[in-house]
Amino acid sequence: EPPGLAPPSPGAPPQAPDLLYADGLRAYAAGAWAPAVALLREALRSRTALGRARLDCGAHCAAEPGVSLPAAPGPNSGPGAWEPLLLRAALRRAECLTQCWARRLGPGGAARLRVGSAIRDAFRRREPYNYLQRAYYQLKKLDLAAAAAHTFFVANPAHLQMREDMAKYRRMSGVRPQSFRDLETPPYWAAFDTGLEHLGRQEAGLALPWLEEALQESLAQVESCRAGCEGPEEQEREAEEEEGTGSQGGLYEAIAGHWTRVLQCRQRCVGDVATRPGRSLPVPDFFPTQLRRLHEAHAQVGNLSQATENVLSFLLFYPEDEAAKTALDRYQAQLGEPRPGLGPREDIQRFVLRSLGEKRQLYYAVEHLGASFKDPDLWTPAAFIPEGLREKLREDQEKRPWDDEPPQPKPLTHWKDVLLMEGVTLTQDARQLNGSERAVLDGLLTPAECGVLLQLAKDAAEAGARSGYRGRRSPHTPHERFEGLTVLKAAQLARAGAVGSQGAQLLLEVSERVRSLTQAYFSPDRPLHLSFTHLVTDSPAQGGLGEQAQRMDLSHPVHADNCVLDPDTGECWREPPAYTYRDYSGLLYLNDDFQGGDLFFTEPNALTVTAQVRPRCGRLVAFSSGVENPHGVWAVTRGRRCALALWHTWAPEHREQEWTEAKDLLRGPEKDEEDVASRDPGPEPPSRRLPRLQDKAGKPPRIREEL
C-alpha cells in the first residue's frame, strides 16, 4: 500500500505518535518527501497533544468533587476506617481520568496512544527532526530544513554531519535557523538569561521582573512535569530501570511500588526543569540560586521586605548558609522595627515542604523496600538521608558533573592580583589592548622550548608529506598553506617514531601551562578545561615574493571564536555551527622569523582595528572567545608562522578527550591504537522492519573539533 498518503485531517483526535512516526519513516524511505514531512510533523504534534491532555486531565480530576482524598478519620472511627474511603476515592479518580482522556483523545484514550520506550527515546533525542531536515531539503524548503537541522543539532551537538548540513542550509537560504528552536525552548530560560544579563550590567532594577518571571515559570514547569508522573509511560520506564519494588506481591506491595515510582519521577522533575534544552546536565541548585539572585537584586534597589522574603526562602534550602544569614541580619537591621508578617515566599515554602515529604518517603522505601533513589538535590538535609547512604551520596554528588550558568561579565578588579607563574610577565592588559577581556603575557616558553616545538611541527609536516599528506590549502586564503597538529596526532607520531617524543610531551605540558595560567588570570573561581589544542603553521604558498608582499588578503579573516559574527549588524550568534562552548582562547606563539602574520583585534564591525600583537617565542595572547574579541591575522608573506592555538571551556563535557588519550599513549608501554571516532552518517533510510531506534550500547560519539 502506498505509504503515508492519507493526510491527517485537522481537528481529528490525534493518532498514535509511534504509528505516525513509523508511517513517516516509511514515506521517507520511499522518497515520498511531502507525505514524510506531513507524517513526521503530525507525529510530533500528536505527542505534544498527548502530553497536554495528560496535564489538563490530571488537574481537572484532582479538583473534581468526590475524588479528593478523604479527611483524616476522627477519633471514634476505629481502625481501618480510612481504607475503604481511600480506595473509593482512587476508583473515582481513575474513572474521571479515563473519561477525560477519552474526551480529549478519542475512544481508547491514553492507552491507545501509548508510546513505546524506544520511540520515546527517539523523540527525546529529537530524531524526527533529523529526518525532517533531509525531507525539507529535498523539497527545497531550506529555511525549514535549517530550522529542523538546528533543532536536532542543539540536542546532538556531537553530530558533525549535522553541523555541516546546517551551515550549508544557512549559506543557501541566508536564514538564521531558529524557528523550531524558539518553539521548543521554554520561555523561562530566556527570562532567566535576560535577568542575568541585566545583573551583569549592574542593572538590578531591570533584572528583577525577569528573575521573578523565571522563578515563577520554572516552578510552574515543575508542576507540569510532575503531572506527567502518573502516566503509564513513566511507570514503565521506572519499572525497567529497577526490578524488585512492587512488581510482585499483593495489593499493598503493588500500591507501594507504584507510589515509589511516582515519587521518583516527581523528584526528577527539578533536574529536568534545570536542564537547558539540548544540554544533558542540569544547572546545579537551580532554585536556591534563583532565590539568591532575587534577594541580592531586591536589596540593591532597596526593596528590603522582598529581599527579606527571598533570603528567608533561600534559607529553607540551606538553613546554615552563612552568607544568607548575614544578609538576613543586614536586611532586618535596615528595616528597623521587626515585621512579624515577613516570612519566606509561600510558593517556595510549599515547594520545599512537599519535596522534603517526598524525600522522607523515598528514603524510607530505599531503606526498607529495596527501592533506589538518586536524590537530585544538593540541599537535602543530612538528617533525611539514612545513615548508611550518606557517605556514598556525598561522593556521588562530588563526582557528578553539572551544567554551568552562562558566563557573566566579571569586574576587572582582581586581575592585577593574579599570581603569575615564575618568569611570566604581563605585557599588556585589557586596558592597554583597548578591550575588556584580553591580555598579552610573555615568557611562557624558553627559546629552547620554542625550538623543540618548532622541530615537532616541522617533523610532523614531513612525516605527513612522506605519507602523501601535503598540508592543506589554508581554509581561509588560497595563498597560504596550513598545517595543523593535534596533541593526539603528535602522540601517535611519537609512538610511531616519526617525531621525537620530547616534542609531543612538551606539547602536552605547555598546553596545561597555558590552561592553568588562563584560568588563574581570567577565571580564578571556576575551573577551565582545554577543549581543543592545535599546533598550526601558516606559510605562503607558491608565487613570487613580489606577489606575496602585495597581498591584501588575511591569513585569518576577522571572526570571533565562539559565535558567528555578523559584521553588518555587529551581532554575534552564539549558536552552532560556531563552537559555542569555547569560553577563552589562547594563542601561544613560537617564533617571529616571518613577515606579516600579526594578530589584530577589531570592533564587531570587523573593520576598525583596536589592537595589534606581534608574535614572538613564548608570547601568549589570551582573550575571552566571544563578540567582545573579534580578531584576525594579517597575511603571512614570507617564512613560516607557528603557533599553538588553544581553546578553553567551562563545560566539563566539552573537555578535550584527546588530551588524556595522548597522555596515556605517551606513557603507556603497549596500547592499541585507539579507534578513531567514526563519522555519524545522517539518518539512514529505515529498513523494511521498523528501525531499531534505540542504541543503548552505543557510546556517545566523541566530539572532535575540526577547523
Ligand SMILES: O=C(O)CCC(=O)C(=O)O
Ligand atoms: O593564529 C592566530 O594568531 C589566530 C588564530 C585564530 O584566531 C583562530 O584559529 O581562531
Ligand SMILES: [Fe+2]
Ligand atoms: Fe580565532
